[in-house]
Amino acid sequence: MNHEISQDSYAQALKRSQKIEQALSENPGQFRVLTGDRPTGSLHIGHYFGTLKNRVRLQNLGVDTWVIVADYQVITDREVLGDVRGNVLQLLTDYLAAGLDPEKTTIFTHSAVPALNQLMLPFLSLVSAPELERNPTVKAEMQAAGKTALGGLLLTYPVHQAADILFCHGNLVPVGKDQLPHIEQTRLIARRFNERYAGGEKYFPEPDALLARTPVILGLDGDKMSKSRNNTVMLRMTEAETAKQIKRAKTDSDRNITYDPENRPEVANLLTIAAECLDRTPESIAEEIGDKGAGTLKLLCADALNAHLAPIRARRAELESNPDYLLQVLRAGNERANEEANRTLAAVREHMGMVY
Numbered sequence: 561m562n563h564e565i566s567q568d569s570y571a572q573a574l575k576r577s578q579k580i581e582q583a584l585s586e587n588p589g590q591f592r593v594l595t596g597d598r599p600t601g602s603l604h605i606g607h608y609f610g611t612l613k614n615r616v617r618l619q620n621l622g623v624d625t626w627v628i629v630a631d632y633q634v635i636t637d638r639e640v641l642g643d644v645r646g647n648v649l650q651l652l653t654d655y656l657a658a659g660l661d662p663e664k665t666t667i668f669t670h671s672a673v674p675a676l677n678q679l680m681l682p683f684l685s686l687v688s689a690p691e692l693e694r695n696p697t698v699k700a701e702m703q704a705a706g707k708t709a710l711g712g713l714l715l716t717y718p719v720h721q722a723a724d725i726l727f728c729h730g731n732l733v734p735v736g737k738d739q740l741p742h743i744e745q746t747r748l749i750a751r752r753f754n755e756r757y758a759g760g761e762k763y764f765p766e767p768d769a770l771l772a773r774t775p776v777i778l779g780l781d782g783d784k785m786s787k788s789r790n791n792t793v794m795l796r797m798t799e800a801e802t803a804k805q806i807k808r809a810k811t812d813s814d815r816n817i818t819y820d821p822e823n824r825p826e827v828a829n830l831l832t833i834a835a836e837c838l839d840r841t842p843e844s845i846a847e848e849i850g851d852k853g854a855g856t857l858k859l860l861c862a863d864a865l866n867a868h869l870a871p872i873r874a875r876r877a878e879l880e881s882n883p884d885y886l887l888q889v890l891r892a893g894n895e896r897a898n899e900e901a902n903r904t905l906a907a908v909r910e911h912m913g914m915v916y
Contacts, residue, residue, distance in 0.1 A: 594730030
């Protein structure tokens with residue numbers, strides 16, 4: 561199986577996503593979304609505009625939404641764990657502050673759901689090492705981590721993701737184009753399990769990708785947004801810290817502000833951030849600023865961002881003062897995830913003839 565996503569495959573996935581968007585507006589209850597993040601600390605505006613806002617949208621549409629805090633995946637490509645527990649709580653704080661509602665969305669951690677992880681064994685029997693080695697996302701993760709040798713956990717990362725999605729019978733996963741190979745791997749595992757172990761019964765769904773419609777937010781230096789590069793705005797920053805970060809953002813020498821992502825990516829990035837906050841088009845903001853220069857653009861962008869994030873930051877401050885509530889949310893989510901995983905594992909063992 562070739563995991564490289566061709567332009568034709570991407571076009572088909574995009575077309576399918578458009579149909580799913582229509583179905584979401586008509587009958588959101590038919591979908592169960594599984595999504596999540598590795599807990600490596602607080603979230604920044606790239607996470608917020610890129611994924612978090614969409615998760616809140618799906619939740620509020622009435623979609624059964626499950627969000628995994630993938631603490632086990634912290635060790636896929638790094639040798640030092642860091643403060644995992646602290647990072648999990650920081651991530652959860654950002655989730656809730658941004659609008660994820662634990663009454664509507666199940667938020668849980670990898671390590672607290674043993675039956676989910678036990679699905680790795682039967683799922684690994686359904687794929688070959690060459691299939692895993694060809695996954696372009698695994699290669700990209702290895703390069704990003706500066707690894708020269710492929711570790712066992714990173715090699716099987718797509719199978720672990722399949723377990724994340726299928727343990728709760730997720731049938732929709734919001735992803736970007738680069739994550740499509742993982743969805744294809746999950747669909748393959750579901751199909752092979754159904755054929756090999758379930759006698760053709762469609763026990764596991766073959767999940768669809770919901771391709772992100774959100775724009776990519778660059779770092780303030782024009783590179784990829786990253787905490788380690790100090791080129792971002794964290795959700796937990798103050799208004800003054802935000803204004804300072806935006807003020808030092810890279811632009812260019814042309815005073816006339818235009819929206820031209822290809823030739824003026826840094827200027828276009830600030831326009832995109834402002835447009836996301838103001839619910840306007842970047843073109844209209846560029847036209848409004850005209851020849852007033854980058855200073856005016858940065859001031860407008862900082863003000864728009866601070867106004868947009870103000871209620872999120874206020875909620876975040878409340879949550880940080882109540883760690884017991886955060887743990888309560890996580891324990892409730894873990895309890896529900898364990899119930900679901902135990903049911904799934906019991907059914908898997910039944911299908912495999914391993915109930916004694």
